[in-house]
Amino acid sequence: MISIQSKWRYLFMFLGIQLVVMALLSREGYQKRVSYFIRIFRKPDTTGLSGRNQTTVGIPGGDVYANLSTLIKTHVNEDHMPLCPKTSPLIGGPIHVKFPSGLTLAEVQRKNPLVMRGGRYRPPDCEARHRTAIIIPHRNREHHLKFLLYYLHPFLQRQQLNYRIYIIHQAGTYTFNRAKLMNVGFREAMREEDWDCLFFHDVDLIPEDDRNTYVCDSTPKHVAIAMDKFGYKLPYNMYFGGVSALTPLHYLKMNGFPNNYWGWGGEDDDIGLRVSLGGMYISRPSVKVGRYKMIKHKLDKGNDVNPKRFNMLAKTRQTWKSDGMNTAEYELISREYMPLYTNITVNIGTEAGLHSPPEKAAEKHPEKKAPAEVPVNVPAKITEGDTNKKPTQNTSNHV
Ligand code: UDH
Ligand code: NGS
Numbered sequence: 001m002i003s004i005q006s007k008w009r010y011l012f013m014f015l016g017i018q019l020v021v022m023a024l025l026s027r028e029g030y031q032k033r034v035s036y037f038i039r040i041f042r043k044p045d046t047t048g049l050s051g052r053n054q055t056t057v058g059i060p061g062g063d064v065y066a067n068l069s070t071l072i073k074t075h076v077n078e079d080h081m082p083l084c085p086k087t088s089p090l091i092g093g094p095i096h097v098k099f100p101s102g103l104t105l106a107e108v109q110r111k112n113p114l115v116m117r118g119g120r121y122r123p124p125d126c127e128a129r130h131r132t133a134i135i136i137p138h139r140n141r142e143h144h145l146k147f148l149l150y151y152l153h154p155f156l157q158r159q160q161l162n163y164r165i166y167i168i169h170q171a172g173t174y175t176f177n178r179a180k181l182m183n184v185g186f187r188e189a190m191r192e193e194d195w196d197c198l199f200f201h202d203v204d205l206i207p208e209d210d211r212n213t214y215v216c217d218s219t220p221k222h223v224a225i226a227m228d229k230f231g232y233k234l235p236y237n238m239y240f241g242g243v244s245a246l247t248p249l250h251y252l253k254m255n256g257f258p259n260n261y262w263g264w265g266g267e268d269d270d271i272g273l274r275v276s277l278g279g280m281y282i283s284r285p286s287v288k289v290g291r292y293k294m295i296k297h298k299l300d301k302g303n304d305v306n307p308k309r310f311n312m313l314a315k316t317r318q319t320w321k322s323d324g325m326n327t328a329e330y331e332l333i334s335r336e337y338m339p340l341y342t343n344i345t346v347n348i349g350t351e352a353g354l355h356s357p358p359e360k361a362a363e364k365h366p367e368k369k370a371p372a373e374v375p376v377n378v379p380a381k382i383t384e385g386d387t388n389k390k391p392t393q394n395t396s397n398h399v
Helices: 004-026 032-043 105-111 144-156 178-190 248-253 267-277 311-312 358-362 384-388
Strands: 131-138 162-168 198-202 205-207 244-246 290-295 331-337 342-347
Touching: 105 144, 131 144, 131 178, 144 162, 144 205, 162 178, 178 198, 178 248, 178 267, 178 342, 244 248, 267 311
Parallel strands: 131 162, 131 198, 162 342
Antiparallel strands: 198 244, 205 290, 331 342
């Protein structure tokens, strides 16, 4: 018979063993085994949200930073790094997006310790399968940018991408030109690295599901297909706005984007048309994963609705070969390697051309110096050959 004393002994032994097991499991390196066990016991997802990419435990509460603490910069031999898995084990599905007041860029930086200067990231423990440049047209939207960076950095890290975020900042106060800024972004990103995919991304759209992978398809991809402002569905069939993804080859085939849409509207429809004029189809993610929350805002000062947009759209078939990436003229004002992004400030001129009024934009940024190897007064024309240029990476704040 077991006495009361030995019962206590057994109980303490049992608790002791449990403690040791828990301590072992919580050690780094056992994390994978823990998630393996959780996966075995987890109920199958009945929400219908888990697509074919879902391989890991879901993110508690959709926190985009969950799982990322398992990434630690280790001293691995970069020459012998294994290729990252086809589907990242860090992907978790739906992301809960909210916009807390008081968020600062310093906080975003603190939460993303592995992001290098210029908004550059490579997975620390495996060689990425995909190299993606994010191109964001920008002016006077710092508040939106802060939120986008807060969500986009961890989102891309969860996808184990080799990526960099480029902000293409229009200098001066002349009417905004979203599509021309994208042409600048394409050229400036490609001159820096051999990206295999470019994501053209509005600053106010926050992805809500990390199974929406930021990699290119074999055809141009319209990505922001389900926005909250449109009731999470496409507003119309040919819609190509918000976020899209193209390979350099797709971009060349459609002669990039138009340069002549000044002000709001129509340029995204023109880009959509160019895809078919370039002999390509549009691909899209599923509406379950291509979900975005838009940061609410009004039409910006300096971005009035473009009254010429319908006339211009009617002529795209005649103009796309003579207006696009082959005729994009601009003056690079600066390239700054900020902690969370590369900031490219550019003079894109006006409807009357690049040199009217030429000095104004530069005068507005007297503190910004011209980059050493790009002469400011020489219009930067894009040629096919340029897309493969790959100078050495400079990590200083100003080039
Ligand atoms: N953008 C800026 N600064 C500007 C204007 C536009 O950074 O001054 C960029 C930014 O990345 C933005 C994108 O260009 O996300 C698209 O511009 P938008 O957000 O103004 O366009 P959207 O169609 O919203 O998303 C317009 C809201 C009201 C339109 C009403 C027209 N009937
Ligand atoms: C279309 C615009 C697009 C615009 C889309 C959504 O009408 O540029 O609405 O606009 N095309 C033209 O005006 C020709 S939104 O609801 O986001 O303001 O992207």
